[in-house]
Amino acid sequence: MEIKxxxxxxxxxxxxxxxxxxxxxxxxxxxxxxxxxxxxxxTALINDIGLFADGSTPSRRRILINDAAPSRxxxxxxxxxxxxxxxxxxxFLSDMPVxxxxxxxxxxxxxxxxxxIVEETLDFAxxxxxxxxxxxSAMTELSGGQSRALLIADAVIIGNSxxxxxxxxxxxxxxxxxxxxxxxxxEKIFIFVTHDLGIALLSNYRLVMSGGxxxxxxxxxxxxxxxxxxFKVLDxxxxxxxxxIRAGDRLAEKDLTERLRRAQKTLI
Amino acid sequence: MKVIMCAGPPTSxxxxxxxxxxxxxxxxxxxxxxLKIDVQFADEDxxxxxxxxxxxxxxxxxxxxxxxxxxLVLGDAIRWAGQEKADVLFVETAGLCLRCAPYxxxxxxxxxxxxxxxxxxxxxxxxxxxxxxxAVVTKIDLVSQAEKEVFRANITDAADIAVVETDALHGIxxxxxxxRIEKMAEIQEPLMLRGSPPVATCTICVGKKDIGWEKxxxxxxxxxxxxxYRGQ
Numbered sequence: 001m002e003i004k005x006x007x008x009x010x011x012x013x014x015x016x017x018x019x020x021x022x023x024x025x026x027x028x029x030x031x032x033x034x035x036x037x038x039x040x041x042x043t044a045l046i047n048d049i050g051l052f053a054d055g056s057t058p059s060r061r062r063i064l065i066n067d068a069a070p071s072r073x074x075x076x077x078x079x080x081x082x083x084x085x086x087x088x089x090x091x092f093l094s095d096m097p098v099x100x101x102x103x104x105x106x107x108x109x110x111x112x113x114x115x116x117i118v119e120e121t122l123d124f125a126x127x128x129x130x131x132x133x134x135x136x137s138a139m140t141e142l143s144g145g146q147s148r149a150l151l152i153a154d155a156v157i158i159g160n161s162x163x164x165x166x167x168x169x170x171x172x173x174x175x176x177x178x179x180x181x182x183x184x185x186x187e188k189i190f191i192f193v194t195h196d197l198g199i200a201l202l203s204n205y206r207l208v209m210s211g212g213x214x215x216x217x218x219x220x221x222x223x224x225x226x227x228x229x230x231f232k233v234l235d236x237x238x239x240x241x242x243x244x245i246r247a248g249d250r251l252a253e254k255d256l257t258e259r260l261r262r263a264q265k266t267l268i
Numbered sequence: 269m270k271v272i273m274c275a276g277p278p279t280s281x282x283x284x285x286x287x288x289x290x291x292x293x294x295x296x297x298x299x300x301x302x303l304k305i306d307v308q309f310a311d312e313d314x315x316x317x318x319x320x321x322x323x324x325x326x327x328x329x330x331x332x333x334x335x336x337x338x339x340l341v342l343g344d345a346i347r348w349a350g351q352e353k354a355d356v357l358f359v360e361t362a363g364l365c366l367r368c369a370p371y372x373x374x375x376x377x378x379x380x381x382x383x384x385x386x387x388x389x390x391x392x393x394x395x396x397x398x399x400x401x402x403a404v405v406t407k408i409d410l411v412s413q414a415e416k417e418v419f420r421a422n423i424t425d426a427a428d429i430a431v432v433e434t435d436a437l438h439g440i441x442x443x444x445x446x447x448r449i450e451k452m453a454e455i456q457e458p459l460m461l462r463g464s465p466p467v468a469t470c471t472i473c474v475g476k477k478d479i480g481w482e483k484x485x486x487x488x489x490x491x492x493x494x495x496x497y498r499g500q
Contacts, residue, residue, distance in 0.1 A: 051440055075441050078416040078433060090412050094387045101387075105414045108421050154414045161413070 003082045003162040004028055004066050006189060008049060011060030013213025014041065021214035024207060028162065031190045036209030040195045043087070044212065046165045049191065050085035051075075059212065079108055083163045084155035085090040092147050093099065098122075100134040106158050117158055124153035124182060128174040130246065145173030150181065156186055162190045170196040177239075179233060198235060201228035231265050241262035269346055270356045271455045273371045275363045275396050276380030277389075283312050284436040285380050285445065286358050292446045293356065301354035303345050305329060305338050307360045316358075332487070332495065334362035336372045336472045343374065343459055343480035344491035354450060368397035371462045372479060374455040376448060377401045381412045383419055383433070390419075390426040398427040399463045404445060409435045409478055441459040452486035 005027045011021035026032055034042045044059060052063045063070065065082065075083045094101055102121055106114040126132045128149040133142060142150065142258040149172070155161050164183075169192060170176050180202055183190060192199050200206050202226050208215045237259050241251055272289075274282045278497035290300055302316040302324040309328075325348075329337035338361055349357040361370045371377030381389060384407050390397055397403060403423050408416055411440040420431050432444045452480040459479035461472075471484045485499040 039425070051435075075433075076390065078413060078420060078442065081413070084413045086412070087409075089410060091410075093384050093411055094415055094418070096387055096418075101418065104418050104421065108417050151412050154412070159413055159417075249373070 001066075001071070003189075006049070006163055007064040007142070008045075008214070009062040009064065009080065010214060011053075011055070011057075013059075013211045015211060015213075017146070017213075019213040019215075021207070021216055024217060026189050026191070026205075027189050028189060030205065031184075031192070031203040032205040032207060033192045033194050033203040034207045035194065035200055036215075040209040041212035042209050043167055045207075045209065046085060046087075046167060046191060046193055047212070049163075050083055050165055052083075071110070082161060083165060084159050084161035085165045085167075086148070086151050086155060087167045090151060091144075092142065092151070094139045096139055097136050097266045098133060098139055098142070098150070100153065101139055102158065102263060105154065109158055111158055111160050121150075121157045124157060125149040127182060128179050130173075143173075148172035149174045149179075152183075156183065156188070161188070163191070164189045165193075167193045168195065170194060170199065175239075177235065190206070195257065197231050198228060201225065202232065230267050233266050237263055269350055269354070269455050270449065270452055271346060271359065271372065271375040272356060272378060272449060273359045273361065273375045274378045274399070275361045275370050276322070276378075276475060277363055277382075277385065277393070280363070280380045280382045280385070281404075281436050282360050282363065282380045283315065285378070285406065285434065285442070286360055287315070287319070287450065288434075288436050288439045288442040289445050290316065291439070292308075292442060294320055294322070295451060296450075299353060299355045301349035301352050301356070302358045302360070303327065303349075304360045305334050305341075307334055313432050314362060322484060323349070323354065327491065329362070330382050330495070332489070333368070335368040336470065337489070338370045339461055339472050339477075339479060340481040340484060341486050341491040343482075346455065346459070348491060363396070366393045366396055369399040371399050371401075372455075373460045373462055374453065374461075377462065378404055378445065378450050380404045380406060380436065381423070382395045382407045383416060387415075387418060387422055390423040395463045397423070397429070400427070400429055402430045402432060402445065402448060403427070404436070405431060405433045408433045409438075409440075 002167055008024040010022050013019055036042055048057055048059055049060045053061045055062050102118045103114045106117045111117055129146050133146050192201055206218045206230055274286055276282045300322045304310045304312045304326040307329050310326045313324040313326040316322055377400040381403055383405050389450050416433055423431050434441045463475035464475050470486050481490055487495050488498045489495045
């Protein structure tokens, strides 16, 4: 089944009142960020989406795929589920070696030649991590960042899921700018739960949550997109020094001044 | 009487799966009875009695193997559930020994496995899985999409049975289990164990699969009695 769009039909907020925003409709290729303070119901919303809520979850929201109630098949067989939900709690529990596990998953999905697909998946994941994944080690031995990178790579490439939900990717210890750049190459619907300025502004839409309810949908304007580029430059200054600390270097103030001066040329 | 026999390793979520199924069945007007068979401690009967107001009881197998205990008392238990005017009897087993499987012919055998329990579990639990009708995988909210798929493949490689993934704690995707209970047939006499128990010396262990203590010799018990010796 070809997925063209996903619709969230509003339910109720935590106060039991109807949500201010009547719904949300995302087309293939759209990137949306769900923003709002902690406890505002962001994770509950992506859980509703991930479970194809049918009015029976506490929010009473309903999810439609291509304007119709989702097929039972989606929930009956995980490999037919068009949505991959990667939560903050999702981790690998399998003690299988990485390569063996990925090969097995690629075989189940019949998503092409397993060796080729697995290499592509590992390559994707390694671009996001600090240190490359050792393919003979058990999945459970991966670091938090490596696990998260591999979860994302697996969902995008082996799973080839048309709809991908990512909860607070910025907390995963992976290179988020690189992640966004790589993800944008794939034609999918991406929904991020995020507190990150860059991720929010690089999305087509941002959905604002509070009190467990969808408040409004903001379309990212050209001006905001230009600003996103500038925030990225600032971010790269910070990231440079973070990497230096990770590498065990001492930092020098004049180095920071120099980098800020250079950044200033692009910024103003 | 429809008989549902639920097995699975300890803490896999058997009670939670049965509770969520019970909630849906009761809301559709179904009359339930519940029996828990365990070795030395169980309080699930109180949970079912208090939460749903249905006839519920527990049985400690003590020195008997709990699955053997089930073979001995299940005939009595089905009659008890009948007297209680139940349409469906839930039997939750202890799920300890992985050599036997408690399912009887004509029952719905449910094996409950947690998604978090290791990828090789389906290969380790033998008859408990292969003789079941449906494997219910719990705690799916804790694992990745990829692992759900690989776990399912490992189950279907080990046994040719239906698989249902659930987040039973939140009652998610329990409908396929409820649907099976609604569609299944009533249990028919004679009641027979589905598979052969392993080789040993008691009448159940040597392969006598008849249900009911009246059909066995040696150390037996009824639903009501303590252990006693039956034979020459």
